[in-house]
Amino acid sequence: MSARIFLGFVSVVVLGLGVGLIAGTSTVSAQVPATEAQAQAIERQLLCPLCTNERLDVCPLEICKDMKRIIRERLAAGSTPDDILLYFKTRYGEKVLAELPATGFNLWLYGWIGLSVLAVGSVGGWFLVRLQRRAAPAAAPSRIAHEDDDWLDEQIAETPPR
């Protein structure tokens, strides 16, 4: 088997596996009534007010059962998901929101993220550019540059012809 055929074979297998992995999963879909699905989606956006980082939809405490009931009652009464989230935020504080709102004081966190990525990127970029400027004069690329593969070349060269 030549290397190209082998590589082609492996590529096809890997391609099939990669696509199949996701394609095989994309057929899954929940069959839940729209309002219930909406209620469950809201539950996933809320946390238990008493536990630490426990999602509302999996918390068994009484307070969470009450919250779930209220979500359904308010949905039935015509409240929007945003209204319901605001209701619980007002009642228990921001800590019950699973997703941190990107507003107000919380923007400091997003600022930190931007600053971190920018700092690493700019300092790192500056370092690389500085290295590049100080680079040794361009030398014709030689076999020695590909040191990693040299041992293979050496072995091939040392093998007596058959």
Next chain:
Amino acid sequence: MSLTATVGAAALLTSLAAASAAIVASIYGLRFNDRAAIAAGRRAIYAVAALNTLAIVLLAYALMTDDFSIAHVASVSSSNMRSMMKWASLWSGQPGSLLFWTWMMSVWMAAFAAITLPKMPWGAPHAIATMGAVIASFLVALAFFASPFRLSLVTPADGQGLNPLLVDPGMLIHPPFLLTGLVSTAIPFTLGAAALMAGRMDNAWLRHARGWALASFLVLGVGNVLGGWWAYTVLGWGGYWGWDPVENSAILPLLPLIGFLHSVMVQERRGMLKAWNLVLVLAAFALAVFGTFNVRSGLVASVHSFAQSEVGGYFLVLLGLVMLTSIALLVWRLPRMHAEYEFESLASRETGLILSTYVMVAIALVVLGGTLFPVFSELVRDVRVTVGPPFFNDVVGPLFIAMLLLISVGTVLPWRRATPGHLRRRFVPSVVIALAGTAAAFALGVRDLMAIATVGLTILLFVVTVREFAAGTRGARAARGLSWPVAFGSLFNRDPRRYGGYLVHLGIGVIAIAVIATNVYQEHIRAVVSPGESFEAGGYTFVFEDLATRRPGVDGIDVDVVALVTVMKGERLVAHMEPGRRFFTNFPDQPVALVDVNGDLRRNPLPWQWNDLYLFVQGWDEERLTELQVYVNPLQQWLWIGSGIVVAGGLLAFAPFRAPRPVEVASEAPEGAQPA
């Protein structure tokens, strides 16, 4: 008066004295060039390990013999707990885990003193003094702030028992691995600090640091995977990683370690990044100490508990000392750190490795910021917020995607300089295949942007890496006339570090696919059913038979209430599952979930259809109307398989180290010269 407690406390105090002696002896030996004093300092490190071993054996003995006169034993154990759970209670609770931490750290240090110190005469006293100072600081916390041998004010007839969440066999392996991994970062830190103090920032310290850092990466990595597995099978929320502050603390030191394992190659081969490598090992240990402080102070759960925690404040001071000392040493030695070879081109493996370390540092900064922001918010405006999975997934996800790309790019690029022809031959075909795969995924209905990017880049990673294996195997066959399998196996013998690393990359690719599948395509169904009723989820029929109760009579368990569920696929019986809730005698208000996970691969023989059926019971009423929650987690098994591949690759890369030859500067090589 308990003899066990007295001897145990004495062992800890003597251990602290031995650690102090190690510091004094090594400094004296260095100052007066006295080898006997340095040797005494080294033996003092052994003594610390021996004394800490005695202390932990005594605590284990107290737990096994139900010696409730010791407060720690009374608070985490009870007489009806099985022996294995008594073992697990050894490292539960603040004093127990701190003793395990300190003991394990002293064992790592003793191993380092035995294996590596004799090979580094240039920095032995510096390393001994560093180890002595580090272990002494933890012994102070143990002996004076959180002693595991403190006596109960009144000896109770029975102990309180283990925290319900911790009554699980996973407690036997997950915390030991995690704590061992965290403390192991002290060894690369010791080497880095010794190199800075001794002024030897060349490859001398790296020769040893790489192996210890790899060991640390492996143990800490396994600890994190076991943590994910434990959370998955115990906590009952359908996932394995919740970006909880404690989880974040465990993964943070891993990030600079991974960065170091990559950038170390640049210094070994090209004599560059000397300061950067030191920063990474020092940061790994500082983050491990941060994690200890974070977990033990209760800082993130509430800033108020931080104020109440004596040991938390102590670790904050320790963290400050570690950071200040590290920065001072780096600033002091920075003028003496020069690159030995010049950088030649941005299109080189050096660039790929440097960029990958940048991504690791960026992820660490992002995770650190997200972990600490609730504290910041509470301090500044007295409002508690939660920074959870939605935030971390949104922010870390793209950085992870960048890392996947860099793995492929770094694999393809050669050292020093890539020619256009080289890139054309080695990269373009792989990119074409990856693009084709991405397009196919899109055509098949994948619309999530992260999923599309992950699929494309993982295919690229697979193709590039498999090509490397294929080229190596072909070369070995050509050189020695070996069969394909033997030639393939010989790669790991010839260059374990390189091919072990490639295997780790493949494992990362597998994990990436599994993470995307379980996050984006997880199906979650809640059903409220009476006995005899059924519901559908993920193509399966779940028949709720009835509720049943069981009384195991051990580990402080009062009663298990389980739902008997039969799972069918069409007319075929797939499984009987028994999720439920467990109630404890001493903790009646803290029932825990009994999760039942069915990952039987025979349900779906095709690997891309493997999934977990994950069931737990949310609650029930007097009529036995029961709420069941079902998660269908696609490709979940691949997460554990990918983790196994990463560990296997890491173990292979751990094979005996051979220092790579520095790459000679081409312009200085005689014309027609062959590689050395």
